[in-house]
Amino acid sequence: MLDENVEEVIADELRRRGIDVTTAKFEDMTSVDDAEILEHATRQGRVVVSYDDDYTKLAKLNLEHAGIVFIPFRKQDIGLIVVTLAHLADTANADDMKNMLRYL
Helix, strand or coil: CECCCCCHHHHHHHHHCCCCCCECCCCCCCCCCHHHHHHHHHHCCCCEEECCCHHHHHHCCCCCCCCEEECCCCCCCHHHHHHHHHHHHHHCCHHHHCCCEEEC
8 A cells, every 4th residue: 555645656557567556545544644554554465655754663663564665765766666666566475574664
């Protein structure tokens, strides 16, 4: 699940590559607390992708989650983000991502 601060075009490009992705906007969860988004994504078995470092803080609380991908530099090339996330989706399974915090 892409957090509301991640560009929608990234979700569009991932879907174009056949990756099942949703967004906070699509799930009607904009302006919702990050912990609630993480919990919602976890119930769906989805990894959260965000520029928001609050997710790194949540990861340190040892909460159960399906995974977090943190993008620390918002000015990264969108194409590079898409390719990297697509590679991660192709190579990591749910067990690989469970309770993991990955930096992009």
